Amino acid sequence: MEYGPLNAHKHNLQKELVCIEYPGLVHNPDRLLASFGGQLELSTAIGSEKRRLELRFRPESCYAKPAFGDRHATSGLVLKIKTRRRRSQPSEVQVRSIEIAGRVSLMYKFESMCDFQLLPAFRNQAGTVECAYEQLVPKGIITTIPKETPANVPYFLPPISFSRFDTAQTSIFKAKDIVTDVVGIGDKDRASRTKHGLYMSFSLTDPLPTEPNPLAVRTIEQKRIPQETIDLISNSFMERPVWTKSALKGTFQLSEDDVRYILPVMGIYFVNGPWRGTWVRFGYDPRKHFESRFYQLLDFRVRAIGALHDRIKVKRTTNATKPCMRFANSHFGARDPDKPSIARTVAEQSNFSFTMDTLPQMRIIFYQYCDVKVPRIQQMLEKIPTPMTGVTCSEKTGWLPPRFDEQCRDILTEIVLTNFRKAREVDSNTSEFEETEGDETEITFDDEDENESGEEESFDEKGISELE
Known part of the structure; x- marks a missing residue:
């Protein structure tokens, strides 16, 4: 019709x-x-x-x-x-x-595979297989507590899910030597993404390398990094021997492509210790130079006071680390082919430098002390007494006294609260700002940071306690 x-x-x-x-x-x-x-x-x-x-x-x-x-x-x-x-001709x-x-x-x-099924079936004494579902799952509401626990109830505790994915995976895990035999030495599925950097754990005795990895130098030649960019970063390391990547990008307005391959040629990267997360120039040992205290890292965490956490976003991604098969997320783990693999965006000023007018954009930000443009903190750094000859830095606090970073966090928190109050007065549509005390995200100090008498040391503009 x-x-x-x-x-x-x-x-x-x-x-x-x-x-x-x-x-x-x-x-x-x-x-x-x-x-x-x-x-x-x-x-x-x-x-x-x-x-x-x-x-x-x-x-x-x-x-x-x-x-x-x-x-x-x-x-x-x-x-x-x-x-x-x-009826005579049913085919018509x-x-x-x-x-x-x-x-x-x-x-x-329903195009995906079903998860593994585990049935509550057991073999009895007679040798036959029977289902024990009636014994495992109670019926109705149990109003009485059994006096004795029956001993013949089988144990059946299957997991919530057996497989993380319900689609066929093309990745096949093989041993390294087997992959070498199957795939030729010169044949690769994709280009290697390693930058051949020297990532070291902080130690007071281990010597620091003085030259970069030769593969890192070769990578710069293959990537065709502009020579003026290399000279700019090299001169910056001569003036300041310790840098973070975000500070380097924000100071000179460089993109990710400009620094990710150059930094492994300029210095080493500390994964922990007082200079964790920083690149240290080859030939410079921060453990031997007292002025390297200005280059130590301060992790500042915005505390849960009032509505601060509601105004500041979390830096981590919102995607779940483990995909949930109940909710569809077809773009999880997939990269858009039209989107470049490396974002060419420069770092914001508040992500690496703190001033008296700073409003943090993230809840957890790492600053070098030299990038904290607060006069009170800079005076505290200047007033730290010079250690005697032969005294080494601390493996935990570096050249700074114990609990020094905690007092710096308190000072930065006061500045942030003051700036948020000013912003609230300007914005008339902002809700009321309640000041209710909260806990920090993470405790970063141990009992070893306190004095033997149990009293805390005070480091402010009035004076600095002497180091033994």
Whole structure:
């Protein structure tokens, strides 16, 4: 039947339907609806855009692992066809009428694999296999406490999920020597992404390397880094022997491509210790120079006072580290081919330097003390007494006294609160600013930082306690 103005009332184009490709033969519609968890669960999954459709082939068992169906946008029609067949000639079908029952713009397909199924079946003393589901799962509400624990109840504790993914993975884990035999030495699936940097753990006795890795020098030549950029970073390390990558990018307005391959040629990277997260120039040993205290790292964490955490975003990504198969996230772990692999953005001023007008953009930021442009803290650094000859720095606090960084955090917190109060006065639409004390994100001090008498040392503009 053709669609026209005269028969438009017989077609339901305004009716929107949802198509589900059920992975099985349907003989009982009620059992089909029960496999989806009922009408309410089915409507909830369809109404949510990120929710996947769960299908349990054994809905009566709580141990059944569901199969997940993904939603796809489609364009189709549902036709209602009436046919007529003759008993003498059943192969011949005559179409009597065709009507449009509705249009389909959403379809669910079960294209992924189902998780491993573990049945509560055990072999009894007679040697036959029987199901112990009735013994494991109680029925109704238990009103009495058993006096004795039965000893014949089997142990059955399956995990929530056996597999992290429900799609086939192409990665095959092999030993390193096997991969070398299968793939030639000169053949590679992709270019190596290592920068050949020297990453070292802080130690008071281990010598520091004086030359870069030859592979790092070769990488710069292969990447064709501009010579003026190399000279700029090299001169900056001659003036200041210790840098963080964010400070280097923000000071000279450099992109990620400009510094990621140059830094391994300029110095070594400390992964822990007082200069953790910094690049130290080759030939410069911060353990032997007292002025290197200005280059130590201060981790500043915005405390949970008032509405500070509501105004400052978290630096970490919001994607879950472990994908949840119940919620669809097709872009998880996938890279957009049109998007460059390295962002060419420069670091913001507040990400590496702190001034009296700074409003942090992240809750946790790492500053070098030389980049903290606060007169009070700089005076505290200048007033630290010079150690005697032969005295080495501390493996934990470097050339700074114990609990020095804690007092610096208190000073920065006061400045941040003052700046937020000023911003609140300017913004009339901002909600009230309650000052309720909260805890820091992480405790960074141990009991070893206190004096033997249990009193804390004070380092401010009035004076500095002497170091022994």
